């Protein structure tokens with residue numbers, strides 16, 4: 587079998603991004619040769635340090651190399667100034683726009699043997715809803731009134747729901763490849779508030795239903811849930827969820843809420859996904875409080891590398907990484923301080939590489 591070569595952009599960014607992205611690179615390089623995968627890495631700049639050096643947080647060169655020369659990327663974290671700085675804006679937000687990464691995908695998972703095991707993924711639409719940021723303020727005799735546009739389109743709702751369906755099917759394959767899970771069959775839960783917002787959320791709901799009724803999703807069970815009761819159930823009975831698909835704002839809130847269920851930000855990966863391109867990104871930030879100590883938990887990044895591979899259609903490779911991480915966590919002997927252990931980043935990485 588001819589090896590497939592994937593070119594991956596590495597954007598460490600700031601703070602612990604610099605400590606965890608190398609771990610992501612190492613796990614990709616350590617994948618068994620039998621998978622027929624080779625990697626080439628391109629080092630790219632973005633973030634606060636880059637802004638201080640070059641006056642831009644996201645150099646054009648980074649974007650053009652990602653576009654023309656890379657199959658995917660790993661993004662660490664960037665520090666943002668606490669007060670607005672002229673000319674600075676978040677490079678990851680800009681990247682999502684410039685590469686049309688229309689979905690934000692966030693898996694939230696505990697080990698299977700946890701007292702309350704969880705294994706869900708939240709698929710958040712990333713281009714519209716209230717985030718079109720069309721806000722106005724006007725004066726009235728009773729004082730100011732501010733309004734915001736909530737835009738929902740059939741096109742964006744349909745493609746995000748189809749992506750949720752594909753993810754549900756792929757998770758089933760990864761389970762079959764030996765990554766243990768609490769779920770037996772694929773399920774997509776559509777989240778909305780169409781009882782109140784009958785036009786906008788109503789369109790999201792009906793479009794998502796229609797997209798998921800396609801024959802290729804025949805094995806996927808589809809249910810829907812109003813977002814407020816979803817939050818309640820997410821905290822009471824998180825094991826009930828497999829794949830959740832949501833418009834931008836609900837997805838934003840649900841994904842942070844869900845991440846709180848698993849104990850450490852250092853465990854939670856994400857991916858920013860567009861047509862044929864994915865950027866893996868740990869959910870945590872640059873964590874200045876622990877930077878430079880060699881104790882950052884690398885697992886969010888290792889899982890982000892696996893998630894990126896899923897979107898490059900390399901499920902078998904992704905499943906290997908997930909299983910190695912799960913096995914490290916199940917054994918619980920070499921854990922970083924955020925999980926109550928005393929292992930250094932390097933020791934955790936070595937333990938997981940050994941299990942690969």
Ligand code: ATP
Nearest residue numbers: 664665851852870871872873874875876882883924
């Ligand atoms: P930023 O402004 O870049 O988001 P932050 O100060 O908000 O930085 P976060 O990275 O969001 O920091 O992290 C919040 C808390 O979680 C911090 O106390 C940090 O030490 C901890 N934390 C985050 N990521 C990790 C990790 N990978 N390993 C260990 N602890 C982490």
Ligand code: MG
Nearest residue numbers: 870871872873
């Ligand atoms: Mg933060």
